[in-house]
Amino acid sequence: MRILILGADGYLGWPTALYFSQQGHTVVACDNFAKRQWRAEVGAESVTPIRTLHERVQVWREYSGRTIQLAVGDITNWSFLSALIQDVHPEAIIHYGEQHSAPFSMIDRDHAVLTQMNNVVGTLNVLWAMRDFAPDAHLVKIGTMGEYGTPNIDIEEGYLEVEHHGRRDVVPYPKQPGSYYHLSKVHDSHNMLFACRIWNLRATDLNQGVVYGIQTEETALDERLCTSFSYDECWGTVLNRFCVQAVLNLPLTVYGQGGQTRGFLDIRDTVQCVALAVQHSAPAGELRVFNQFTEQFSVAQLAEVVGKAASELGLAVQVAHVENPRVEKETHYYNAQHTRLLDLGLQPHTLSETLVESIIQTIQRYRDRIDPSLIMPKTRWRGDRG
Amino acid sequence: MRILILGADGYLGWPTALYFSQQGHTVVACDNFAKRQWRAEVGAESVTPIRTLHERVQVWREYSGRTIQLAVGDITNWSFLSALIQDVHPEAIIHYGEQHSAPFSMIDRDHAVLTQMNNVVGTLNVLWAMRDFAPDAHLVKIGTMGEYGTPNIDIEEGYLEVEHHGRRDVVPYPKQPGSYYHLSKVHDSHNMLFACRIWNLRATDLNQGVVYGIQTEETALDERLCTSFSYDECWGTVLNRFCVQAVLNLPLTVYGQGGQTRGFLDIRDTVQCVALAVQHSAPAGELRVFNQFTEQFSVAQLAEVVGKAASELGLAVQVAHVENPRVEKETHYYNAQHTRLLDLGLQPHTLSETLVESIIQTIQRYRDRIDPSLIMPKTRWRGDRG
Numbered sequence: 043m044r045i046l047i048l049g050a051d052g053y054l055g056w057p058t059a060l061y062f063s064q065q066g067h068t069v070v071a072c073d074n075f076a077k078r079q080w081r082a083e084v085g086a087e088s089v090t091p092i093r094t095l096h097e098r099v100q101v102w103r104e105y106s107g108r109t110i111q112l113a114v115g116d117i118t119n120w121s122f123l124s125a126l127i128q129d130v131h132p133e134a135i136i137h138y139g140e141q142h143s144a145p146f147s148m149i150d151r152d153h154a155v156l157t158q159m160n161n162v163v164g165t166l167n168v169l170w171a172m173r174d175f176a177p178d179a180h181l182v183k184i185g186t187m188g189e190y191g192t193p194n195i196d197i198e199e200g201y202l203e204v205e206h207h208g209r210r211d212v213v214p215y216p217k218q219p220g221s222y223y224h225l226s227k228v229h230d231s232h233n234m235l236f237a238c239r240i241w242n243l244r245a246t247d248l249n250q251g252v253v254y255g256i257q258t259e260e261t262a263l264d265e266r267l268c269t270s271f272s273y274d275e276c277w278g279t280v281l282n283r284f285c286v287q288a289v290l291n292l293p294l295t296v297y298g299q300g301g302q303t304r305g306f307l308d309i310r311d312t313v314q315c316v317a318l319a320v321q322h323s324a325p326a327g328e329l330r331v332f333n334q335f336t337e338q339f340s341v342a343q344l345a346e347v348v349g350k351a352a353s354e355l356g357l358a359v360q361v362a363h364v365e366n367p368r369v370e371k372e373t374h375y376y377n378a379q380h381t382r383l384l385d386l387g388l389q390p391h392t393l394s395e396t397l398v399e400s401i402i403q404t405i406q407r408y409r410d411r412i413d414p415s416l417i418m419p420k421t422r423w424r425g426d427r428g
Numbered sequence: 429m430r431i432l433i434l435g436a437d438g439y440l441g442w443p444t445a446l447y448f449s450q451q452g453h454t455v456v457a458c459d460n461f462a463k464r465q466w467r468a469e470v471g472a473e474s475v476t477p478i479r480t481l482h483e484r485v486q487v488w489r490e491y492s493g494r495t496i497q498l499a500v501g502d503i504t505n506w507s508f509l510s511a512l513i514q515d516v517h518p519e520a521i522i523h524y525g526e527q528h529s530a531p532f533s534m535i536d537r538d539h540a541v542l543t544q545m546n547n548v549v550g551t552l553n554v555l556w557a558m559r560d561f562a563p564d565a566h567l568v569k570i571g572t573m574g575e576y577g578t579p580n581i582d583i584e585e586g587y588l589e590v591e592h593h594g595r596r597d598v599v600p601y602p603k604q605p606g607s608y609y610h611l612s613k614v615h616d617s618h619n620m621l622f623a624c625r626i627w628n629l630r631a632t633d634l635n636q637g638v639v640y641g642i643q644t645e646e647t648a649l650d651e652r653l654c655t656s657f658s659y660d661e662c663w664g665t666v667l668n669r670f671c672v673q674a675v676l677n678l679p680l681t682v683y684g685q686g687g688q689t690r691g692f693l694d695i696r697d698t699v700q701c702v703a704l705a706v707q708h709s710a711p712a713g714e715l716r717v718f719n720q721f722t723e724q725f726s727v728a729q730l731a732e733v734v735g736k737a738a739s740e741l742g743l744a745v746q747v748a749h750v751e752n753p754r755v756e757k758e759t760h761y762y763n764a765q766h767t768r769l770l771d772l773g774l775q776p777h778t779l780s781e782t783l784v785e786s787i788i789q790t791i792q793r794y795r796d797r798i799d800p801s802l803i804m805p806k807t808r809w810r811g812d813r814g
Contacts, residue, residue: 151552162548166608194596195595204590229614369625
């Protein structure tokens, strides 16, 4: 299969590229390295030293004899993207190419606008390019469970069957996201649903939970193949950040009461889910939606898990409840469906089976690369009016 | 009251500016005249000869002794908008300042992206500027009934009470819009809902139906005060377009079966609804949503109404069913609530009371300004793949 991966330099994009290359597919890895610039802007490097994409592709070639093609450019640039789609003629397009930090999008007006423009225009370009140059390709787009927010009813996979005043319909699940970043994905979802309907395109929206973990089968082959691992306010997801705090002997900082419950998954399951989506294409004309996570936890529960693993490694861990920089419910109902990927054959790596200790040990090796001042939140959702 | 009107050069913006000025409010009329450029691009001038905004403001000053202040600039330009909000310190911001043609947004990629960027960034800028410089102002934003699409259940005003698996919640009404323009308003609505929630702003989203009519009390005072009146593919709303076709002795072109049912309102009621929304501010922290229309009609019914009025003026009118350039249901359930503006005191001008004849007679006066080649649709939703 010819597979185009947008955002291939990222935490998830790179392991995905390796996986499909390893499986013998033709992989084109596209990135404009905007996230490296954004990271530099807030001073937040990866804990793991990540090589340039050029070097990683070279190392992979030495290891596997397989070639991942590089395509360096910005998908918001129509000239670049339309030429790329015509060149690659992809059968599947895996789209991670977005600004994906909620706090980054909340810094100020410029970052909110940058996030929405970057994400919405990039995805619009992909849809128009598919219409014109790859109408049978399957778009696999990374969405987020954060699109749904925390409604007081069960979260379904993309659509909701409604009975209202004696009539019935199946409608797009109502979205109540919690940042300008999450909103950008909601905008994408609406644009994709429309494009599939009018142009008969194939697309799968993977509403992904919070990812944890540090390596996949392929990235573990050589240190130079490793993917990024963030712990900072902007890109550090909560379990990864807790592991870093444990290593630094800092309290695990729980925002507010810690009752915020979300879906989570292991980075290896991200790769597995994307592979399942690619193997089983969406039908033409449909925006198929999968909720991509394996387990639900509250933030307080995660702190407990990390604390236990850390103490088994002899680290003394405390939990600190800090003022919540976000505007979100700290206790709420949460029950999200996630059966459709299981139906396709997903074999989850559950958190209890995951060696949180091994994540901690990897962080310990790179301990001197960590700047503790980047961990605590500086961006406040309410801004000056809080 | 200090009232800032964004998009004040437009079909609805200008009559709104006149109305509030006449009522003695301090009115600042903002526009960047982008629509004049977009009109020129497709060659679609107003049937009524509209003066520059500068001249109209001057004429109004002569007539009324009242001054409407001009603010020329682009609200997607943060420097301009943030300075404007600080200067005006508005108590109400009436936001018409968007690209509002569905066909224009569907021409090609560039027009889709232009529409979404123009509309989404403009509204984001307004929200951030309110947060920083006018936190107590009331935003009255013109949305569209087209955000809802045509679901098989009753359309409520912005929110839907749902019972699902034995639990209840009130959620944003699911949106299924039918063009990249309508999608831009859906994106705006999601952004506004979030901004109100986290920043405690006041906003009203007026999901407006299709407007018809040619003048309001104030625009009728002098020919030089008239507002625009479109008949072309891009900006001509259906009833106005039918009236032009009747005058030209052309068949009224119904897209497809003509069972497409929508909400409609008289231009005088647009002004009345906006005035009611401004008089009764939304509470802080809430995105209040009103469905702004007075009656539902199918396109076929409208053709009948116009045909009857035209024949009373001695015009022979035929109806032609043409291929539908859009992707939409041509027969469907449609029942949209619209009680909240009535509760505030709206006194509708119904279509049966409206002198469609007077619209037709006005068009007859400007008959030589009409280019019949602009009436029929050239933009097809399915594009080359149809």
